[in-house]
Amino acid sequence: MGSLNVPPALLRWVSGIDVATATAGPTAVDVPDHATTLLLRVERRELIVMGPRTRAAYHAGGAGHSCVRVRMRPGRAQALLGRPLRDLADRVLPLRALPGLDIDQFATDPVTALDGAWAGLPVPPARLDEAARLLAGGTVAAAAARLHLSERRLHTLFLDGTGLSPKRFARIDRLRTVLAAGAEPGRWADIAASAGYYDQSHMTGEFRRLMGVPPAAFTAGRFPAATSCTERQGHP
Structure with a gap:
């Protein structure tokens, strides 16, 4: 690639x-x-x-x-x-x-x-960009307050603009931070803290739910059984 x-x-x-x-x-x-x-x-x-x-x-x-x-x-x-x-x-x-x-x-x-x-198209307001940045290091309530929005309004903006709720968006963002950090023995606690998890246990549980295996197994190449690549298609 x-x-x-x-x-x-x-x-x-x-x-x-x-x-x-x-x-x-x-x-x-x-x-x-x-x-x-x-x-x-x-x-x-x-x-x-x-x-x-x-x-x-x-x-x-x-x-x-x-x-x-x-x-x-x-x-x-x-x-x-x-x-x-x-x-x-x-x-x-x-x-x-x-x-x-x-x-x-x-x-x-x-x-x-x-x-x-x-080039000539009007660029949408950057409110979702700012909300995504705020969610990376905080809560939905804090992000909504900084943007002077209700939590319900922020939820609607995320569903319409990203297809995800703010909480799910933030979960995936934290996971991607962990994946980008790589893996070194003894660093899981530090990675969990830098990604915004409460503790290493919380990170491990979330990683397992989203990736199908815990972090140590994933970095060692012990993946779930591979499946054939299928797609659900419809019309937008």
Whole structure:
């Protein structure tokens, strides 16, 4: 997988763009992700939207097609699709097209294609970005208070803009912090504290629920049994 350099103007919409080609190998792991992702299967010119993933998936690695993956910032996919995302969690849906996006150019030069398609679009307010930042180190109540919103209103904004409740969004964010920290013997307590968990036991329990195995087993490569890669599809 290769990450592309994203210009500042496009970073208002996306948090990253990757180009990948599946190859035969060991078990592949799709970790939980609170972002909505646009994906183009290059050979088929097939565009899909992947909602946030609330549990890890393990499947047998195998040779496959190339794809372009665009990880969207909170609230941006809602603006592009013109609909709330509250029913997209753990779903993969086909997209017929996106306004202004040249699919052939997107397949060969994703950054230029997206920059051209979205340059003139009004960027949604950054309220969800700020809320996500506040949740990373605090509670839903504290985040709502800082934003001068009721907790109920914040809950609605997150469901519509990310497909997740604020609490579930924060859980996945903490888990991703743990995964990004890597694993070194004797550091679990420090990692738990830096990720915002009450203690190491709390982190271990949450990790097991979202990843299917405890942290030590995961870092040692003792994964759950791999399954075939399946998708539930519908129409957005």
